[in-house]
Amino acid sequence: MQAVDGGNSIRGSSQEGVMAAVITLTTDFGQKDGYVGTMKGVILSIAPLARIVDISHDIRPQDLRQAMYILSTAVPYFPPSTVHVVVVDPGVGSARRPIAVRTGSAYYVAPDNGVLSYPLGEPDSSVVHLDCAEYWLPVVSNTFHGRDIFSPVGAHLAAGVPFHVLGTEISDAITLPLPQPERLADGSLRGQVQHADRFGNLITDIPMSWLAEGMGWRFEIAGRRIAGLSITYAAVARGELIALAGSDGLLEISIREGNAAETLPASAGTVVTAMPHAIP
Amino acid sequence: MQAVDGGNSIRGSSQEGVMAAVITLTTDFGQKDGYVGTMKGVILSIAPLARIVDISHDIRPQDLRQAMYILSTAVPYFPPSTVHVVVVDPGVGSARRPIAVRTGSAYYVAPDNGVLSYPLGEPDSSVVHLDCAEYWLPVVSNTFHGRDIFSPVGAHLAAGVPFHVLGTEISDAITLPLPQPERLADGSLRGQVQHADRFGNLITDIPMSWLAEGMGWRFEIAGRRIAGLSITYAAVARGELIALAGSDGLLEISIREGNAAETLPASAGTVVTAMPHAIP
Amino acid sequence: MQAVDGGNSIRGSSQEGVMAAVITLTTDFGQKDGYVGTMKGVILSIAPLARIVDISHDIRPQDLRQAMYILSTAVPYFPPSTVHVVVVDPGVGSARRPIAVRTGSAYYVAPDNGVLSYPLGEPDSSVVHLDCAEYWLPVVSNTFHGRDIFSPVGAHLAAGVPFHVLGTEISDAITLPLPQPERLADGSLRGQVQHADRFGNLITDIPMSWLAEGMGWRFEIAGRRIAGLSITYAAVARGELIALAGSDGLLEISIREGNAAETLPASAGTVVTAMPHAIP
Numbered sequence: 026m027q028a029v030d031g032g033n034s035i036r037g038s039s040q041e042g043v044m045a046a047v048i049t050l051t052t053d054f055g056q057k058d059g060y061v062g063t064m065k066g067v068i069l070s071i072a073p074l075a076r077i078v079d080i081s082h083d084i085r086p087q088d089l090r091q092a093m094y095i096l097s098t099a100v101p102y103f104p105p106s107t108v109h110v111v112v113v114d115p116g117v118g119s120a121r122r123p124i125a126v127r128t129g130s131a132y133y134v135a136p137d138n139g140v141l142s143y144p145l146g147e148p149d150s151s152v153v154h155l156d157c158a159e160y161w162l163p164v165v166s167n168t169f170h171g172r173d174i175f176s177p178v179g180a181h182l183a184a185g186v187p188f189h190v191l192g193t194e195i196s197d198a199i200t201l202p203l204p205q206p207e208r209l210a211d212g213s214l215r216g217q218v219q220h221a222d223r224f225g226n227l228i229t230d231i232p233m234s235w236l237a238e239g240m241g242w243r244f245e246i247a248g249r250r251i252a253g254l255s256i257t258y259a260a261v262a263r264g265e266l267i268a269l270a271g272s273d274g275l276l277e278i279s280i281r282e283g284n285a286a287e288t289l290p291a292s293a294g295t296v297v298t299a300m301p302h303a304i305p
Numbered sequence: 306m307q308a309v310d311g312g313n314s315i316r317g318s319s320q321e322g323v324m325a326a327v328i329t330l331t332t333d334f335g336q337k338d339g340y341v342g343t344m345k346g347v348i349l350s351i352a353p354l355a356r357i358v359d360i361s362h363d364i365r366p367q368d369l370r371q372a373m374y375i376l377s378t379a380v381p382y383f384p385p386s387t388v389h390v391v392v393v394d395p396g397v398g399s400a401r402r403p404i405a406v407r408t409g410s411a412y413y414v415a416p417d418n419g420v421l422s423y424p425l426g427e428p429d430s431s432v433v434h435l436d437c438a439e440y441w442l443p444v445v446s447n448t449f450h451g452r453d454i455f456s457p458v459g460a461h462l463a464a465g466v467p468f469h470v471l472g473t474e475i476s477d478a479i480t481l482p483l484p485q486p487e488r489l490a491d492g493s494l495r496g497q498v499q500h501a502d503r504f505g506n507l508i509t510d511i512p513m514s515w516l517a518e519g520m521g522w523r524f525e526i527a528g529r530r531i532a533g534l535s536i537t538y539a540a541v542a543r544g545e546l547i548a549l550a551g552s553d554g555l556l557e558i559s560i561r562e563g564n565a566a567e568t569l570p571a572s573a574g575t576v577v578t579a580m581p582h583a584i585p
Numbered sequence: 586m587q588a589v590d591g592g593n594s595i596r597g598s599s600q601e602g603v604m605a606a607v608i609t610l611t612t613d614f615g616q617k618d619g620y621v622g623t624m625k626g627v628i629l630s631i632a633p634l635a636r637i638v639d640i641s642h643d644i645r646p647q648d649l650r651q652a653m654y655i656l657s658t659a660v661p662y663f664p665p666s667t668v669h670v671v672v673v674d675p676g677v678g679s680a681r682r683p684i685a686v687r688t689g690s691a692y693y694v695a696p697d698n699g700v701l702s703y704p705l706g707e708p709d710s711s712v713v714h715l716d717c718a719e720y721w722l723p724v725v726s727n728t729f730h731g732r733d734i735f736s737p738v739g740a741h742l743a744a745g746v747p748f749h750v751l752g753t754e755i756s757d758a759i760t761l762p763l764p765q766p767e768r769l770a771d772g773s774l775r776g777q778v779q780h781a782d783r784f785g786n787l788i789t790d791i792p793m794s795w796l797a798e799g800m801g802w803r804f805e806i807a808g809r810r811i812a813g814l815s816i817t818y819a820a821v822a823r824g825e826l827i828a829l830a831g832s833d834g835l836l837e838i839s840i841r842e843g844n845a846a847e848t849l850p851a852s853a854g855t856v857v858t859a860m861p862h863a864i865p
Contacts, residue, residue, distance in 0.1 A: 047626075049626075051619075051622075056616075076629060078622055078629070079616070079622055080619045080623075081618065083616060095619040096619070099619045099623040099626060100626075103630065104630045104633065107626070223617060223618055258675075258677065258679075259676055269727065269728065270726070270727060270728070271726075271728060272726040272727075272729030272732065273726075277728070
C-alpha cells in the first residue's frame with residue numbers, strides 16, 4: 026500500500042511513525058446514517074493501524090464557517106503530521122476540485138470550497154489538486170466523495186504515501202474571508218460571535234490580547250451591557266451575563282450555569298462591542 | 306483467551322491478523338446512557354487490540370429494517386473478516402436465540418430476529434446458535450445481551466476464536482422479506498423509500514441498473530413529479546427536487562441544499578414510481 | 586514521557602501493559618463543538634497507543650448525579666487499570682481542586698466536586714490533589730480544564746506515570762450523599778428513580794436482592810400500580826407497564842416497546858414503592 030517515500034513527506038517512514046498516525050474526521054454527516062462508520066471502514070482497509078478521532082459530525086449541513094472554526098480550535102492539540110479529513114461539501118459531484126493541503130505541522134484533505142482557508146493561509150502551506158485516481162476507491166459515486174475520495178486519500182497519507190504524489194500542485198485553491206474584528210478610532214473594539222457552543226457560550230472573534238491591560242472594559246451584545254471582564258464563571262452569580270477569556274484566547278460571552286445564546290438571544294454573526302475606560 | 310484455531314476460521318492466526326481485527330457496532334442504544342461505552346469495555350477486556358468502529362447507535366428503537374439497511378451500506382467498505390455486532394433486540398430476555406453468521410467476507414453477531422437477513426441470504430453463509438456460555442460474560446442479565454452475550458462473542462471472534470466453536474450450527478435462522486421493487490407491465494418501475502438520511506435524502510430500493518439507458522425517465526413521489534434524471538445535486542437550482550443515483554447504486558430523491566423528507570413529506574415506505582419515455 | 590515507576594502504580598511497566606492502556610471519557614460537552622475531539626488530540630499526543638473509549642458526552646450540563654450513575658454502571662466492565670476521565674465541572678476556573686483517585690481496579694481523573702463519590706467510597710481508594718503542573722498542558726485556560734489538566738493527566742497515567750507523582754495526597758475530597766433506598770417497618774421498600782434511559786426505562790436505586798424471594802411484590806410509581814415482578818420485557822403485552830430486574834441488579838420500571846419515562850411521566854427523583862405480600 027505504501028509508496029516509496031520520495032523525501033517530501035513530513036512523516037518519518039519508521040514503523041513507529043506509521044503506528045501513531047492519527048486521522049481526524051470533521052463532517053456534517055451526523056452519526057445516525059452510518060456514513061461516518063463507512064468512512065472509517067475505508068480508512069482501516071487502507072491504513073489498518075491509523076488512529077481515527079472524530080472532531081465533529083454535527084456541523085450544520087453545509088456550514089463551511091462552522092467547520093472552519095471548530096477545526097481551527099482542535100487542530101493545535103493533535104500530534105504532528107495528523108491528517109485532518111474535512112467533508113462539508115455542498116458541491117459534491119460538481120466540478121469543484123478535491124484538494125489536500127500540507128502545512129508545517131499537519132495534513133488536510135477536503136473539497137476545494139474554502140473550508141481549508143485557515144491552513145491555506147499559513148505561510149508554509151502547499152496544496153495539491155487530488156487528481157491521481159489510484160489513491161481513491163475504484164468506483165467513485167457522485168454523492169459521497171467522503172467515502173470514495175477523501176477517506177482513502179487521508180488513509181494513504183496516514184499509511185505513508187508522500188503528499189506530492191497524490192495530485193498536481195496548485196496555487197489557486199479557494200479561500201473565504203476570515204473573521205475581521207475591528208479597532209475603532211475611539212479605542213473600542215467591534216467583532217462578531219463566531220460560534221455558540223452546546224452550553225450557549227458565545228465565542229467571539231476578538232482576541233483577548235486586544236483588551237489592553239490597565240484599562241477597564243465594558244461590553245455590549247444584543248442590546249445588553251456587561252460591566253467588566255471576569256476571570257472565571259464562578260466570578261458572578263448563577264444566571265448572570267459574564268465576559269471572559271475563552272479557552273482559545275478569544276473574548277467569550279456566557280451566562281453562569283445558563284445559556285447565553287438562547288437567553289440574549291445571539292448566534293454566529295451577532296455583533297459584540299468592547300469599550301475601554303480608565304480604571305478610577 | 307484464544308482457543309486453538311480449528312481451521313474453520315476465515316482469519317489467519319498471525320499476530321498481524323489479530324492486530325487488525327475490526328469490530329463494528331450497530332445498535333438502537335443512543336450514546337447518552339453509557340450502554341455503548343460499556344460494550345466497548347467488555348470488548349477491550351477480551352480483545353485488547355481490537356479496533357472498534359461505531360456504525361450507528363441511533364437506529365430508531367427496535368427498527369430492524371433501518372438497522373438492516375444502514376448495515377448493508379457500510380459493510381462492503383470494511384476489511385475482510387470484520388466482526389459486525391448488531392443489537393436491535395425487542396425480544397431481549399425472551400426465548401429468541403442469539404446467533405452468529407459467517408459469510409465469505411465477514412462475521413455477524415446479533416439476535417435471531419431477522420436483522421441479519423442480508424448476510425443470511427448470501428449463498429456461502431453459515432449460522433450458529435450461540436449456546437456456548439463460556440464465550441459470554443459469567444453473569445447474563447435479562448435486559449442487556451448487547452453487553453453480556455453479543456459483545457463478548459464478537460470480541461472472542463476478533464481475538465481468534467473459531468466461528469464453529471461458539472455454538473451449534475442451525476439452518477432455520479429468521480429472515481425478513483427484503484425490499485421488492487417491481488417492474489410493471491408498461492415498463493415503469495415501482496419501489497419504496499428505504500431510508501431518509503440526515504439531509505432528508507430519500508434512498509429508494511430501485512436499482513439504478515433498472516433505469517435503462519437510452520430512455521428518458523419521469524418520477525413520481527408523494528404527488529410530486531420530477532422531470533428527469535440528474536447526475537449531481539449541482540445540476541438543479543437550490544431548493545429544487547432532483548432524482549439521481551445515490552452512493553450505493555440506488556435511485557435517490559433529494560432537494561438541492563434542502564430536505565426532501567420534510568418538504569414532500571416522505572419517509573421509509575413512501576411509494577416512488579419511475580416511468581420511461583422515448584427520448585425525442 | 587514516562588517517569589520511573591516508583592512501585593506505587595497498579596499497572597505493570599511492560600510494553601504490553603502500556604499498549605493495552607484504556608482511557609474513558611465522560612463529559613457534558615456534547616459532540617458537536619469539537620471539545621471531545623480536542624481532548625483526544627491531547628491524549629494521543631502524550632500517550633500515542635492509548636485506547637480511548639467514550640462513555641457518554643451527553644450528561645445533562647453540570648448534572649453530577651447523572652454522571653456518577655452512568656459511570657458506575659460502565660466501570661465494572663473495563664480492563665484493570667483503565668483510566669476514567671470525568672469532566673462535569675460547574676466550578677471550572679474557580680478554586681475547586683483537580684483530583685485523581687486510585688482504587689484497587691481503576692484510576693479516575695476529575696474535578697473535586699463529588700462526581701467521584703463512588704470510587705472515593707471504596708475502602709482501598711487513595712486521592713491526590715493534582716498540583717504538579719508538569720503533567721498539565723503548558724498553558725492552562727480558565728474555562729477548559731478537560732483539555733488543559735484532566736486529559737493530559739489521564740494520558741500520563743495511561744502512559745505509565747505513577748499515580749503518586751501527579752500531586753499531593755489528600756483525605757478531604759468532596760463526596761455527595763449516595764442514593765438511600767429504605768426498608769420501611771411494614772416490610773415495604775421505598776426508593777427513587779436514578780436514571781431514565783433513551784428507551785424511557787426507569788432505573789431505580791432499589792437492589793433486586795432486597796426483593797425477598799418467596800414473596801409476591803406490588804409496585805407503585807407516579808400513581809400507577811404494577812401487579813408483580815416479571816422476568817423479561819416479553820412477559821407482558823406491548824405498551825404495558827412492567828417491573829423487572831435491570832441489567833445492573835436494580836429494580837427497573839419499563840413499558841414494553843414503549844417509553845415509561847414519558848408515559849407516566851417520571852424522571853430522576855420520582856419515588857417508587859415496593860410492597861410485599863404472601864404468595865397465596
